[in-house]
Amino acid sequence: MPIYEYRATGKGCKYCRDRFEIRQSIDAKPLTECPKCQAPVRKLVSRFRACVSETPDEVVETERKIRDHEEEGRWSHAAELADKAGLEDRARENYKKAGYEM
Numbered sequence: 560m561p562i563y564e565y566r567a568t569g570k571g572c573k574y575c576r577d578r579f580e581i582r583q584s585i586d587a588k589p590l591t592e593c594p595k596c597q598a599p600v601r602k603l604v605s606r607f608r609a610c611v612s613e614t615p616d617e618v619v620e621t622e623r624k625i626r627d628h629e630e631e632g633r634w635s636h637a638a639e640l641a642d643k644a645g646l647e648d649r650a651r652e653n654y655k656k657a658g659y660e661m
């Protein structure tokens with residue numbers, strides 16, 4: 560079963576505030592609320608997963624670098640990488656954290 564990513568659209572709980580992953584069958588209806596706190600959630604388009612089969616090493620490496628930057632609080636670096644990798648949501652989040660107006 561594929562893994563889908565969701566995030567609360569507003570104020571969520573600890574579980575859904577950032578993003579959470581859930582396994583769903585391919586024809587299951589997308590979640591509309593957090594399974595833990597019932598806050599509204601939206602599905603994230605995860606291009607990272609979608610292109611894993613094409614260039615696994617490169618993508619995993621990029622993902623790892625982004626994570627490193629995020630852990631160190633280098634938001635603009637993380638955002639740039641995410642941007643290049645086509646991870647729009649991730650890039651936007653990091654740009655915001657870096658203090659850019661989006």
Ligand SMILES: [Zn+2]
Nearest residue numbers: 572575593596
């Ligand atoms: Zn929640």
